Amino acid sequence: MLNFSRPTEPAGEDSLVWAFHGRNLVSELMGSQGAPIRLGNLQADFEKVKDLTSVGYLEGNPVYACMVETTQIDVMKYTSGNLFGLIGRTSQAHFDVIGRAYQLLNWERDHRHCGRCGTETVLADKGQSRHCEPCRLSVYPRLSPCVIVLVSRGDELLLAAGAGSNRRFYSCLAGFVEPGETCEQAVQREVMEEVGLEVDDIQYHGSQPWPFPGQLMLGFTAKWKSGEINIDPEEIDEALWCKPGNLPPVPPPFSIAGQLINSFLDAQNG
Numbered sequence: 001m002l003n004f005s006r007p008t009e010p011a012g013e014d015s016l017v018w019a020f021h022g023r024n025l026v027s028e029l030m031g032s033q034g035a036p037i038r039l040g041n042l043q044a045d046f047e048k049v050k051d052l053t054s055v056g057y058l059e060g061n062p063v064y065a066c067m068v069e070t071t072q073i074d075v076m077k078y079t080s081g082n083l084f085g086l087i088g089r090t091s092q093a094h095f096d097v098i099g100r101a102y103q104l105l106n107w108e109r110d111h112r113h114c115g116r117c118g119t120e121t122v123l124a125d126k127g128q129s130r131h132c133e134p135c136r137l138s139v140y141p142r143l144s145p146c147v148i149v150l151v152s153r154g155d156e157l158l159l160a161a162g163a164g165s166n167r168r169f170y171s172c173l174a175g176f177v178e179p180g181e182t183c184e185q186a187v188q189r190e191v192m193e194e195v196g197l198e199v200d201d202i203q204y205h206g207s208q209p210w211p212f213p214g215q216l217m218l219g220f221t222a223k224w225k226s227g228e229i230n231i232d233p234e235e236i237d238e239a240l241w242c243k244p245g246n247l248p249p250v251p252p253p254f255s256i257a258g259q260l261i262n263s264f265l266d267a268q269n270g
């Protein structure tokens with residue numbers, strides 16, 4: 001379990017670090033996928049280790065995140081892959097910790113300077129914010145609330161393939177919460193905008209951190225009220241009503257979309 005208190009001590013050669021190469025997480029070939037790497041190893045094997053950022057305490061030990069630069073990763077020592085590839089291959093708790101590392105790394109990189117006056121910011125509030133001394137602006141890590149909803153009609157569930165997804169799988173509808181609206185209003189708006197359906201009986205299901213790059217997914221269920229499927233082609237390639245016994249490829253059960261789908265299937269079987 002990760003302690004979210006961020007270490008203030010500088011990282012040393014023996015410190016454990018999650019290393020990212022662009023958007024990809026770097027893992028040691030002979031280690032566990034997604035495990036942090038000793039900083040000294042990274043400094044010896046990569047051309048540049050930069051943006052070293054404190055993340056928290058893992059089993060009492062300080063852990064960090066960083067970016068690495070290299071013209072070519074040594075495939076005899078390391079592997080590299082995007083975070084989505086970890087889904088189902090590691091525990092949700094471990095995935096959430098790595099997601100936190102990635103989000104903090106990007107947050108610190110994007111807020112080194114004040115967005116109001118341009119002055120360089122410093123870590124404050126025990127590492128929980130970046131602060132500008134001249135204009136007193138404090139910036140905290142940004143999370144973007146995003147609703148995801150499983151729409152049902154009797155014993156059918158609505159699944160959709162996102163535009164440009166090559167139909168890797170069919171999932172629930174999702175979208176960002178807009179300023180000034182509730183989550184329930186966002187559910188109604190997104191469903192209407194993406195597939196032209198009216199829904200009601202909106203119920204909260206659960207949430208999941210989603211570091212792509214910094215969403216908090218808020219899961220809901222809703223029931224079809226009226227309308228025929230009329231997709232927005234800029235958002236959706238295809239949407240269809242599905243019976244439990246005849247589903248297209250769906251997201252893994254680890255994801256909030258998979259949880260929503262499996263919960264509906266369990267209710268039908270019960």
